[in-house]
Amino acid sequence: MSGFAGIAAVGKSIERMLNLAFTERQPVAGRNTRAVLVKTEDLMHRNVQTAIGPYALSIFLYRVDFNKAMRAAWSAVGSADGHGHLALDLHFLLSAWADNAEHEHLILGRAMQAIEYTPVLSGPLLYAPALAPALADEPQPGSAEAVQLLLEEISTEALMRTFDSLPTDYRLTVPYVARVVRIDTYEGRPTPPVTDASIPMRVTA
Template sequence: MAGYQALAAVGRSIVALLKLRFEEELPGLRRPSAVLVGTGDLGTVDTPGAAIQFPAVSVYCYRLSVDRETRAGWSAVAGADGVPRLPLRMHLLVSAWDGNVEFELEYLGLAVRVLESEPVLTGPLLHPSGQWRPGDSIQVVPDELALDSMSEAFQALTAEFRLCLPYVARVVLIEGRPAVEGERVATVLAEMAQKVTP
């Protein structure tokens, strides 16, 4: 379980893992940077001050959804301890950026290799800003996204279509504040009973 920073922490964790493995795989060679990007960054690629500078691999969260498979179970736990929890899935697009399409394909292949080799982020692989508890983990796996849906996503972004890999990070569990206990009703009722008694 994590605090409200968990979503950002998952993005940071994935980017940090990619950076680390890129450095190990391509020592001393031209290698891409890994960056977490937003919608605005996709329209300013490789311009002065832009987040995405060639060569790069970007991680873009285009959607959040509730994890239906685990929500009922966590609702039951919340009913018992009074702490609400919402399990979320982060839907990601991983893209490579370079002036050469062959390099882009290589970088995408390398990103797949990293994410498939280490699909579970736990312990030191989780960015500390997420306020993680011992045993917390995030699974990063390929997502099912139809070509039509991907094309529509890029049309909505007003960005040129980009070859990308859809991934989903699950389950990001956001923990709410514990329920506040109200005043004891039994005391009030006892006082009322004494007043009513003749």
């Protein structure tokens, strides 16, 4: 089970997995390419490429949504064990940054190859964020958990609208979705047992 750190854990897991892949096989010869998580403010930088690096793959979480297929099932589990179980889909944009189009294509191609080779993050591949001592009991990603990375099918129009809302111009980008990311509550609220029952009866003539 995962606590509130589950979203952060998935983003860092993707970043770490891609950086390991780039270390094993650099997409551009003679260039040190890295994967980096970015936030909206990073895209507002006057020179975004300077902010994230000359050769990089940015990983931008732009949308968090509940998983429609698992929502009802985990709600039923929650009613039984007293814990909240929120099943989420995390939507990422992967964008390549380089000095020319060919190198951007190489970076994006290597990233997609790496994800296709490791489409499921589980066990040691799932990053466990460091939490404050007071939160040491917060649920961390378990060995039985798995998050699947899928190439997301969205229309070109929807992708362009997403960039319209961002403080940067459109660039070569591939959308991915990570599912299912589960956030569980630490404290459970089990349903108390029934100790008394009141059954009114009516006598009819």
